[in-house]
Amino acid sequence: MTTFYAPTSPEISKREQTHMETIRALAANCMVLLENDGTLPLSAQTKKVALFGNGARHTVKGGTGSGDVNSRVVVAIEQGLEKAGYTVTTKNWLGEYDQCVAQAKQTYTEKLEAVKKQYGSSAGVLYYLKNPFLEPHVQAVTTKDIHESGTDTAVYVLARNSGEGKDRNNTRGEFQLAEEELEAIRLLAASYKKFILLLNIGGIIDTTELLQIQGINAILMIGQLGNITGFAVTDVLFGKTVPSGKLTDTWASNYLDYPSSDTYSHMNGDVDDEYYSEGIYVGYRYFDTFNITPNYCFGYGKAYTEFSIQTLDITVNEENISVTVEVKNIGKIHPGREVVQIYTSAPAGSLEKPYQELSAFAKTQLLAPGGDEILTISFPVSSMASYSEKEAAWVMEAGTYYIRVGNASRNTKIEAAIHLSSTVKTVQLKNLFPMDEPMEEISSRNISSYSYASEAFEKENAKILTLDPSEILLQLIKYQSERPTYLDQYPDVKITIDEVKNKQFTSEELIAQLTVQEMAELCVGTSGGRATVVANAAITVPGAGGETATLEDRGIRSIVLADGPAGLRLTPHFRATADRELLPGGEIMGFDYNPLPEAGPEGSVDYYQYCTAIPVATSLAQSWDMNLIEHIGKIVGKEMQEFHVHLWLAPGMNIHRNPLCGRNFEYYSEDPLLTGKCAAAETRGVQYYPGQGTTLKHFAANNHEDNRMFTNAHVSERTLREIYLKGFEIAVKESRPLSIMTSYNLINGTHAANHFDLIQSAARDEWGFAGVVMTDWYTSNKLTDEIHKYPISSSPLCIKAGNDLQMPGSQQNIDDIVSAIEAGERA
Structure with missing residues (x-):
């Protein structure tokens, strides 16, 4: 008999009211x-x-x-x-506009229903995703x-x-x-x-x-x-x-000012291959370095009052740089909060460098008119390093590093000049992402970057600090090249998961007893048996994205995964028999809705799973307030606990490479530091509740939606590491998320879900990730008869690369994994 955890009262709950009031206040x-x-x-x-x-x-x-x-x-x-x-x-x-919207919705719904009737409910969802309803002019x-x-x-x-x-x-x-x-x-x-x-x-x-x-x-x-x-x-x-928000993106004066404008997604008619020829010059890194004036710069935002920011002191040692500032509300009427932003400019040597990069930030409390606050903001010296493909290392080149302090990317003042007498490595790695074909990136050599009237004077009069290169430590990474083999040491004992939890045995000792078939089944999740692409209904939590498989004789129970990242996406109202058998109806995904009958069979019970819609990721990031984001993460974690959801399929943290990405609202920013900090904060909030966890996604270089399952991202190693992987790295190291979701796309010819070096070498070996890696939904399942330049990802290679779960998967995935093992295609 299935256990449902949703309440049976249709009345608005105290939890809903409290969470809405909290978000309203923030x-x-x-x-x-x-x-x-x-x-x-x-x-x-x-x-x-x-x-x-x-x-x-x-x-x-x-x-x-x-x-x-x-x-x-x-x-x-x-x-x-x-x-x-x-x-x-x-x-x-x-009211007149209401009539326009109603007519447009009716026309759209009729088309959607026609598609479903002719091709099935799954086709209806794909139609809805590829042809979203747009309200009329x-x-x-x-x-x-x-x-x-x-x-x-x-x-x-x-x-x-x-x-x-x-x-x-x-x-x-x-x-x-x-x-x-x-x-x-x-x-x-x-x-x-x-x-x-x-x-x-x-x-x-x-x-x-x-x-x-x-x-x-x-x-x-x-x-x-x-x-x-x-x-x-x-x-x-x-x-x-x-x-008190600040922009997390650069708002150009013309779409064509974005360096990826001509070739992004469908703009050049080619959605199979995406060439990241702008390299590291994404967002303000590009606009500042190539001196293109935007309408609104990164980090910009006004207030109902005015502030002064005075730098009191800057110190440096071999590990950290600390900046102490005083912020004062110099207005006379309104309170306000200010965001202090610290940027660094690295010297160009053998490696090109952007004009500046965000290195740290902090937000004041609410300051009354005349009120002030002193902030000390610190960041690692090593964060000023750049990735050298030639050295396969993070490198700080010799020269002068400028520290800029202000409240927007184009409203800063140089406050310190840090001298480094010789080049040093901070982390020795190995190159993991070779290009699959030659690609020329844009160059900033001989380009006149953005400047302002007092910049030269500030450089000449900045506080001089010195870094001793001999004091900067080099980190060495140890990589795992082969999978461990586990042998059954207890053939007369059937180990269960509870015995592992009680530390009578180790998880490795349990794994050693499983058959290939059992392991393959555990690696492939489910949508709950009756689910369609519409419902994605987990059995115990209808509307959730799926559940993992079970192994009853070992006591291995399923965990429930639910969509995000603007709150939990569950079926808000469902019905079950007196014996708790889930009845059809209530499944919803946008316009694709399967209504509940007015009344169910005798003895049936109605359940309610109304969740709080939190601000979208971009809006959260615009707060630049990590405490706020962590607090809102706790709202999600609390609702996960109530409905018995274990993994939230969020936060989304891909980079805003181009403003046309249909999913940018799910992601934080064009900047990887801000992205990583936000994801870490949201993860800390969710994981405040034991047993609940986040799933960082989409890993990695998933920066457009058209043809998302078959797009090959051609991108250099340096660009990947400095822009598209950096946020994930920060979030992993600062918050220890329980899960990561690999993306659909290929990276230099290899599907992200099939990429051993992405999953094992980068996430696990370099960053220390110790959680579960899962695929995005149906990544190795052919959903349509469309022909594409690149194939779907390989199910056996998903496991070989280091995915612990294929979600939600299919019997074919299980069979493919078992067949690959039997054929000797071992990792």
């Missing part, structure tokens, strides 16, 4: 104030608001696909304003709408949604603003005394045309904050809370 830290002429916060005398835009009533809580969360409620901006006592005066305009705003609004204050909510399975397009209505949006914003900006633009988006949009419009008093990047978005935004608009 969410302002995740919002980025891009522009403000003093209009925000709105005064208490403002009672009526003219509300427009596609996100006003249809506010996006988070993206689509497996990153979606089935929460009980989603608080839209309109609802948030009205619950706070403000009157929304544009009901007619909002807004209707025009008329002078009549404005006249009848009866207020001098207007708010326009511009929303965008995207998700798993499809990248965005550089077209109007997606990356660019639609003509209808621009026309409405121009008219509103010219018609209202106070006009505020809210960006309800999970990824970058083109703001160049926006910034040319006169009369926009404030632009607030509210992001996608989960199911309480409307409440949190209202709090910020009227000053109950204050925004």
Whole structure:
């Protein structure tokens, strides 16, 4: 008899209420104030608001696909304003847009149902992923709408949604603003005394045309904050809370300014091969080094007040650099929080170097007007090293390293110059990722980088510090070249997992007794027998991504894995018989929903698994507050504990290489340091609860969605190590996550899931990862009859490379593993 842990009461739980209240209180830290002429916060005398835009009533809580969360409620901006006592005066305009959305949804749903009827439910999910519903363009705003609004204050909510399975397009209505949006914003900006633009988006949009419009008093990047978005935004608009977020990406003035713009994903018509020819020059590393001015730089964000940052001291030894700063709120009205960002500039030698790289950061507490705080921020000397493929080592080249202190990547001051007299290695490794074909990377040699008027003066007058190269220690890595062999030492005893837990035997001694068939079955997970791609329903936790296999005679029980990373994605309402047999109905993935019958059989029981939709990863990262992120991780961990979910398939931590990635909202940043710190913090929060763990994904170089299972990422070893693996390394070392998920794509001709050096040599040998490695879902299963340039990953090679689990897997995967062993294809 199956045990279900979900509550049977349909009433909102105290846990739901507490978690929503907590996120509401924290969410302002995740919002980025891009522009403000003093209009925000709105005064208490403002009672009526003219509300427009596609996100006003249809506010996006988070993206689509497996990153979606089935929460009980989603608080839209309109609802948030009205619950706070403000009157929304544009009901007619909002109602007209409702009709447009309803018609578009009906058309979309009819098409989806037709696909399912003809090709089956799995085909329906694939259609939903590859052709996500996009809400229709807004209707025009008329002078009549404005006249009848009866207020001098207007708010326009511009929303965008995207998700798993499809990248965005550089077209109007997606990356660019639609003509209808621009026309409405121009008219509103010219018609209202106070006009505020809210960006309800999970990824970058083109703001160049926006910034040319006169009369926009404030632009607030509210992001996608989960199911309480409307409440949190209202709090910020009227000053109950204050925004303190900073951008985690560079917002270019033109999409073509991004170095990967021409060849990214579908942009050149080739989704089979992705060439990372920009090398290490990703995000601000590129814009700064090649002196391209963005609309908004990395780390940028205003506040309702102003701050001063004064560097008090900088010290260095062979291990750490410490920077002590005083931050003061120099405003007279509003409180606020500031983020101190420290960048380093390394000398160019045999290795090219970016203009600067983020090395450390810290955020103040909430400072009242006139209040101050002293922060001491430290980071390892070795973090200033670059990877040399020639030496197969992390290397600090001789020369001068500059320490820059400020509150955004283009608002810093050089405060110290550290001299290193000779080149030193910090870690000796071996090269793991040879290129499968030649590729020329862009070069910054003879390029004039970004600079500013006082930079030369600051270099000449910076505090001089010295590093003794003989004091910097060299770390040597020991690699495992062969798998260990375990022999059964206790043939007369049948070892169980409980005896291993009680330390009567070791796990190796248990493994030695298992047959090849048993081990293969344990390595291949399940979706719960009755599950489809739609439901992904684990038996004990319906709607979860899957369960691992069991071995009853050994006492090995399954563990449950659930999607993320914006909360748990579970079936919110399901039904079972009196004997606890799960009944069909309730499965949901976006628009693909199998409704529950109005009533079940006699004696059946209804269960409820409503989860909290937390802010998406990009919004969390915009807080630059690791304590906040850890706290929100605890929210997820608590819900995992309640529903008996063991591994959360999150955090997503791929790099924002290009703004068109459909899944960027699931990831933190263009910067690997910030990415790694955020993932470590979220992991610490989840794993605060014993028995619950995170799954870092997607490992690695999974940076676009189109053709994601068959794309070959051609990328240099240095670029991989400095940009695309660095965040994973930081998270592993700082938080000891219980799991890692390998990605679908190939890396230089080898599937990530089949890559021994990625899984064993890098993660386990170099970083010390000691948890479970699993594949992404169906990685070695052919889901369609489509023909691709590259094949799916090999099931036996997944195991040989070091994956402990293939999820959810199939009988064919088990058979392939057993056959490979029998044929002598041993690791």
